[in-house]
Amino acid sequence: MSDRRAAIVDGSIPRTLVALAVPLVAQNVVRVAQQVIDTFWLGRLGETAVAAVGLTIPVLGLLFALLVTPFVGTQILVSQRIGGDDDDGAHRTVVHGLALALVVGAVVGGGVALAARPLVTVVGAGPDVASAAAVYLGTVALGLPLAGASDALEAGFVGRGDSRASLWINVATVAVNVVLDPLLIFGVGPFPALGVRGAALATVGGYASGFLLAIALALGSRMALSRRHVALSVAEFRALLSVGAPxxxxxxxxxxxxxxxxxxxxxxxxxxxxxxxxxxxxxxxxxxxxxxxxxxxxxxxxxxxxxxxxxxxxxxxxxxxxxxxxxxxxxxxxxxxxxxxxxxxxxxxxxxxxxxxxxxxxxxxxxxxxxxxxxxxxxxxxxxxxxxxxxxxxxxxxxxxxxxxxxxxxxxxxxxxxxxxxxxxxxxxxxxxxxxxxxxxxxxxxxxxxxxxxxxxxxxxxxxxxxxxxxxxxxxxxxxxx
Structure with missing residues (x-):
């Protein structure tokens, strides 16, 4: 990590910037590919399934906007503290970002899961797609705490200059989602055919796998989080909200x-x-x-x-x-x-x-x-x-x-x-x-x-x-x- 910091604060700016950006660009390409593959499998169920999931996109976009606060707050504060050689402060920021993401994800996800049917009706779901759209939205909403927590840990890695870790977390998330899609949508082997609900569960499974990998990397040598960093304070949460909420x-x-x-x-x-x-x-x-x-x-x-x-x-x-x-x-x-x-x-x-x-x-x-x-x-x-x-x-x-x-x-x-x-x-x-x-x-x-x-x-x-x-x-x- 010291080598990475040295490159950022003393090395070639163009070379370091591109080296950090390439895994992040690749990560975004992976996410786009996931959307294409999801649409491909859902298209095999028919136009109604695609329309039902498509109607949830603006709602999910707004939900994930609420999870941006811990993500951006963590990335910026971690980067500043790493630059100042304050590793312990950076670790504490990651812990607070993780905790904030879990709380926000649980509150928002739980509320949306309970109100999924009225929400999809508000965005224009007709009777032919409302039920499927509500099932998809309500199921994915339950995975928001995992998605938010994974994003907060990713932000910690990116803030430290370790964009490759963020890439691997996203690859794991998307890979599991892609593998589970056909199994849970159509029912293969021991898996039941769940249709649109199966697509949503595949997405949640991807969130879970990404979170587990993020935790493993954070506890390992790439970040070395430990018990001594788990000391929550109001000042840290206030700093995260101040930077991330806008x-x-x-x-x-x-x-x-x-x-x-x-x-x-x-x-x-x-x-x-x-x-x-x-x-x-x-x-x-x-x-x-x-x-x-x-x-x-x-x-x-x-x-x-x-x-x-x-x-x-x-x-x-x-x-x-x-x-x-x-x-x-x-x-x-x-x-x-x-x-x-x-x-x-x-x-x-x-x-x-x-x-x-x-x-x-x-x-x-x-x-x-x-x-x-x-x-x-x-x-x-x-x-x-x-x-x-x-x-x-x-x-x-x-x-x-x-x-x-x-x-x-x-x-x-x-x-x-x-x-x-x-x-x-x-x-x-x-x-x-x-x-x-x-x-x-x-x-x-x-x-x-x-x-x-x-x-x-x-x-x-x-x-x-x-x-x-x-x-x-x-x-x-x-x-x-x-």
Whole structure:
């Protein structure tokens, strides 16, 4: 671990950043592959099963947003404490993150399991899919404590600079899920045929296996957690919530707008518009994997350099990360712009007609915004690494609610509008699907300009040096509490 810290606070920034990011990018690829494989097996049950599970996606997205608090809080605080050579403090943070994740997961998961049927009805489940959707959601919800606890331990490893451990935990989670899917869905050998419930149980089994591996790695030489680190304090929980809660708010903001946008697309573009929007979302989720992985790696590197009293390297890490990520996403965007048709058919081979035309148009418009996504991801990683996670929350609040949703609503017929709690948010101008497409890319570009300007202002005012002073004060407060 000392070698890893030395590379982060003294070694080559580009090489160390990429080395940390590669396992995280691979981890995200594994997660995407899991979604594809789950859909493949469920598709063998028929359209109703796929629709039932698909309806739970926005609900699960919001549930997992609540588990982001212990994850992000653990990663950032661990990275800062490792940078400051405070191994015991880092271990205590992991224990507190684990405890917080178990509690939040149990409360949220238990509540959702009891209220699964009303929840799926609220998101639009009809009588044909409501029962299956409720079964899937309620069963997966019971696994949230395991998923949250596994994520908190992963965050501890990533904060320490051990991104490979996080990759192996995710590989174990997905591998068990993939193996159990056909066994529990269709019934093979001693396993009963459970259908949609079987798919949910396979997911929970994956969470359990990932958690068990994470515990084994944490207790072993990779982290060396021990009984002496299990001493819970209110100050540690307060620090986790202070850093992690704004990122939970950020996730809730983005997920809620995505749910509303589906309604806008359905009204403005019908089935063809929904197909294009769905394909575009899937393509973009794959294209931004390098940006997400590099941002997570940069977040840990910035945190460790802040803890090590190296504000210069924290700033350079952010700038180098922006350069690498912008170049990577610009290349991917160029490919997508040149051959949008083959890219679309790679995801949906049978796409044709108006749906195909919309998709080609959307993929080209999306490509313009990829470098902007890279800028936002890496600059916010710089803020997050210093502990200023509220910046991420405000940035997404303005991006999604201030730009994306109002502009997308212009696609609606004049008689329609998007409403928030019964109040009209924006009138429709009947601009059609291009308004939605440009709303997505335009909000990404606007966010890059806004976050970039704010970052330059913060750096001039001593962003990283101030973070070092704040980290020292927090460490002193934690020590006095102990």
């Amino acid at each position: 990122i939970t708010g950020r996730q809730v903001v983005s997920q809620s707008v995505r749910v509303l946008l589906v309604s806008v697309v359905a009204l403005a573009g019908g089935a063809a518009g929904l197909a294009a929007y769905t394909v575009g979302a899937r393509v973009a989720s794959v294209a931004v994997l390098p940006s997400r992985g590099l941002a997570q790696a940069a977040q840990s590197m910035v945190g460790q350099n802040v803890g090590a009293d190296r504000p210069d390297r924290a700033g350079r890490t952010t700038r180098v990360g922006v350069g690498i990520t912008v170049a990577a996403l610009a290349c991917l965007g160029a490919v997508q712009w040149v051959v949008p048709g083959p890219v679309a058919r790679l995801f949906v081979p049978d796409l044709s007609g108006q749906g195909f035309a919309f998709t080609v148009q959307y993929l080209r418009i999306l490509a313009y915004g990829y470098p902007a996504i890279a800028v936002v991801d890496l600059l916010l990683a710089g803020f997050n690494g210093t502990g200023r996670t509220r910046t991420s929350f405000v940035a997404d609040l303005l991006k999604y609610w201030g730009v994306r949703l109002p502009v997308a609503a212009l696609a609606l017929p004049a008689a329609a509008s998007v409403s928030v709690f019964g109040v009209a948010a924006a009138p429709g101008l009947d601009l059609g699907m291009p308004a939605v497409f440009w709303a997505v890319t335009g909000s990404n570009v606007a966010a890059a300009v806004g976050v970039g300007a704010y970052y330059l202002r913060a750096v001039r005012r001593g962003l990283f040096a101030d973070a070092i002073d704040g980290t020292s004060e927090d460490a002193d407060a934690a020590a006095s509490t102990d």
